[in-house]
Amino acid sequence: MRRSDRYEARVRRVVDYVAEHLDENLNLETIAQVAHLSPYHFHRIYRGLLGETLDDTVRRLRLHRSAIDLLEGQLTIDRVAHRAGYTSQATFTRAFRNAYGEPPARYRLERHVAHLDELANPDRYRVESIALPRMRVAAIEHRGDYQLTSRAFERLMTLAATAGLLTPNTRTIGMFHDDPVSVSQHELRSTACITVPETWTPSDEVVEACVEGGRYAKIVHTGPYTELKRAYDWLYQTWLPSSTEEPRNLPCLEEYLNDPRQVSPKDLETAVMMPLEG
Numbered sequence: 001m002r003r004s005d006r007y008e009a010r011v012r013r014v015v016d017y018v019a020e021h022l023d024e025n026l027n028l029e030t031i032a033q034v035a036h037l038s039p040y041h042f043h044r045i046y047r048g049l050l051g052e053t054l055d056d057t058v059r060r061l062r063l064h065r066s067a068i069d070l071l072e073g074q075l076t077i078d079r080v081a082h083r084a085g086y087t088s089q090a091t092f093t094r095a096f097r098n099a100y101g102e103p104p105a106r107y108r109l110e111r112h113v114a115h116l117d118e119l120a121n122p123d124r125y126r127v128e129s130i131a132l133p134r135m136r137v138a139a140i141e142h143r144g145d146y147q148l149t150s151r152a153f154e155r156l157m158t159l160a161a162t163a164g165l166l167t168p169n170t171r172t173i174g175m176f177h178d179d180p181v182s183v184s185q186h187e188l189r190s191t192a193c194i195t196v197p198e199t200w201t202p203s204d205e206v207v208e209a210c211v212e213g214g215r216y217a218k219i220v221h222t223g224p225y226t227e228l229k230r231a232y233d234w235l236y237q238t239w240l241p242s243s244t245e246e247p248r249n250l251p252c253l254e255e256y257l258n259d260p261r262q263v264s265p266k267d268l269e270t271a272v273m274m275p276l277e278g
Helices: 005-020 028-035 039-050 054-072 077-083 089-100 104-110 146-162 229-242
Strands: 128-132 135-143 172-176 189-195 207-211 214-222 252-256 269-275
Touching (some): 005 054, 039 054, 039 229, 077 089, 146 189, 229 269
Antiparallel strands (some): 128 214, 135 207, 172 189, 172 252, 214 269
16 A cells, blocks of 8 residues: 555545535534544645645535536426525526536536646655654734734734843744635634743733644745745645655644844745644
8 A cells, every 4th residue: 555545545535425415514523533634634635635625525526416417407407506505596507607617507408527627736845854842932823814924923023022032042933723725814823923931921912822842744945935835735735645644633833944034035944844643
C-alpha cells in the first residue's frame, strides 16, 4: 500500500457517505468523524486530494443525481431542484447550467455532461521535523478576514513595546484555526501571539494563552504574507498525503522570523508549522 493510500481511503469513505446521505444535513463534525480526522485538518486534506471542498462535493453529487433524475424523466424539474437542495427552480437552473453547460430542460433532451478540471500545485519546500516547547503567550484574538489579522498584530506589538515585553528572544506567532476556503470569511478565527516572561500579567485586551508544544512539521516560506496560502496548499496537498504522518488535533502555527518593519515583503520569512502525532 502506498503511504498516501490511507488518506485516499478516508476521502473515498467520506465521498461514499456523502453519496448515500445526500438528503441529510452534511455538517463538518459528522463528516470529519467519518474520515477519522480532526475538523482542524479535514477540509485541507480533503481539498488537497480532490481539488474541491466538501461543499463542492455535496453540490456536485446532488447535481449529478439531478442529471440522472432528468435523464430518467420521472420527476418534474421543480422536484429535481428540490431534491438537489434548491428552494428556487431558477437558482437550480443557474447552478445546473454552470455545472453542466445547459439548463435542465435542454439537458434532459440532449444528455450533455460537463467535465471538471483539477488544479496542480508545483511549489516545493524542505520539511523539518521539530520539537516545539510549550510556550506561554500574550494573545489578541481576531475574527474575520485572515488578511486583516495584521491589525491584531499591530495592537499586540504596540502594547508589548510599551510594556517592555519585546526582547531579542521574543517569538511572534500566529494561530489560524480555520480553512479560509471552507469557512466563511466573517467566521474565520485567528490569534496573534508573542511569548512573554512569567512575570507578565494579562490585561483587558491582551489575554493569556499557550502554544502547545510537541512535534511539528516545519517549512519556511520566503515572501509576502499574502502568499502563505501556497505553503499550506503544499503541506496539505503534496507533503502530507505522501508522508507517514498524522496531523494532531491542533491548529497550524505561523512564526514570523523577521520583522516586516525592517525587511521588504519579498524577504519576509515565515515558518509554517503543522502539529504532528507522536
